[in-house]
Amino acid sequence: MQYIENHTYEEIKVGDSAELTRTLRKEDIELFAVLSGDVNPAHVDEDYAKSDAFHKVIAHGMWGGALISAVLGTELPGPGTIYLDQALHFRKPVGLGDSVTVRVTVREKHPEGNKITLDCVCLNQAGEVVLEGEARVQAPAAKVKRPRAMLPEVHMHERGARYAQLIEATRKLDLIRIAVVHPCDELSLSGAIEAMREGLILPVLVGPAAKIRATAEKLGRPIDGIELVDVPHSHAAAARAVELAHSGDVRALMKGALHTDELMSAVVDAATGLRTERRMSHVFALDVPTYPKPLLLTDAAINIDPDLMDKRDIVQNAIDLAHALGIAEPKVAVLSAVETVYPKIRSTVDAAALCKMRDRGQITGAIVDGPLAFDNAISRASANTKNIVSPVAGDADILVVPDLESGNMLVKQLIYLGGAEAAGIVLGARVPIVLTSRSDDVLSRLASCALAVLFEHFHHRHPPNPP
DSSP states (O other): EEEEOOOOOOOTTTTTTEEEEEEEOOOHHHHHHHHHHHHHHHHHHHHHHHHHHTSBBBBHHHHHHHHHHHHHHHTOOOTTTTEEEEEEEEOOOOBOOOEEEEEEEEEEEETTTTEEEEEEEEOOOOOOOEEEEEEEOOOOOOOOOOEOOOOOOOOOOTTHHHHHHHHHHTTTTTTEEEEOOOOSSSSHHHHHHHHHHSEEEEEEEEEEEHHHHHHHHHTOOOTTTTTEEEESSSSHHHHHHHHHHTTTTTEEEESSSHHHHHHHHHHOOOOTTOOSOOEEEEEEEEETTTTSSSSSESSSOOSSSOOHHHHHHHHHHHHHHHHHOOOOOOOEEOSSSSSSOOOSHHHHHHHHHHHHHHHHSSOOOSSSEEEEEEEHHHHHHHHTTOOOSSSTTTTOEEEEEESSHHHHHHHHHHTTOOOOOOEEEEEEESSSSEEOOOOOOOHHHHHHHHHHHHHHHHHHSSSOOOO
């Protein structure tokens, strides 16, 4: 156990000094901004900072002041110190990557009230003074020795930032018409309206016109000018939306206030549906605060217990989506409970077969490895501990789960325990299908629409390979 121990007034001598060194990271600036509320663009807006006086992002001036306080409170004099005055003079900016050494030196002692004056200086890695001044404190009279507090881990995450990037990527693309199936509740209708206002889609509302108009009125969101296809009920809405996709009048579908089974029954109908040679599958696009990049997960919503050939299509659908999102060669981790092939665990055998299918060109456009346990797929440290040599381990873009049950549980754990945001679409049909959940908020619905738009435009430029 580490301890911090103070220096009492009687122990301190003129000329005594203490110091610490810190390197400025982007996370330091962001956390200081969160705590202080100081969002001056010179500190948090890289584009603005390039045109500012220093032409780079710099630390808040009081970041250095906080480091001085840290030395006074933990080193010299240490615990029990009472701050009285602090004067600071800012000499040079501190930029990202700069290492700052903070030093305090006792200049004077004042017996009345155990007061001490200290010179304070902050030097960068070149030895240049970036901050200097003086501090007056009341030094402790009694000795204190305490265990050094263990600080909590802090993970900086801007909610919705990655989804905002998805939406921004659609700006240069033409709008697509998307049939919103039975949008008779407030969340599904508001999601469609917001997607239109964001310039993502041209919605075609398919459902009972009276119910849709009543929902819009309740929302206070006018739908004048939005195409409305009147049908009597949700079953008819699903059938009509599929017809519109079949004829090319719309280029995607979006689930509204109806059960997934009801919509998908119309989609998979052998005579009138939207089947292709590919198996249909769902792909979640997850924004996980503790993972450094977007994470695709499949299939946790459509295929209950897929066999090997189903999994081949599931993997290829996810790879195609990754390509549409700009990931040229995604890394695919085929998950199981263990990372070795074990015949009694079918998912390990399937994973090995999928890797060989990639080698033989039955799966294209990605690096595929498995079986990998979840920890090995997303943690390089875990993979190294188990001596797993793999270009995918610890750096996966796509997670392929063994079945719907495991996938559904994993997604919900990431959302409710890991703070992840989830968007997703169904692929493998003639058009992408935005398959939202009742618990999805407007942000998730917008991100799912963005996925559909990006995929549909990519699909027209690069038609998918048949299985």
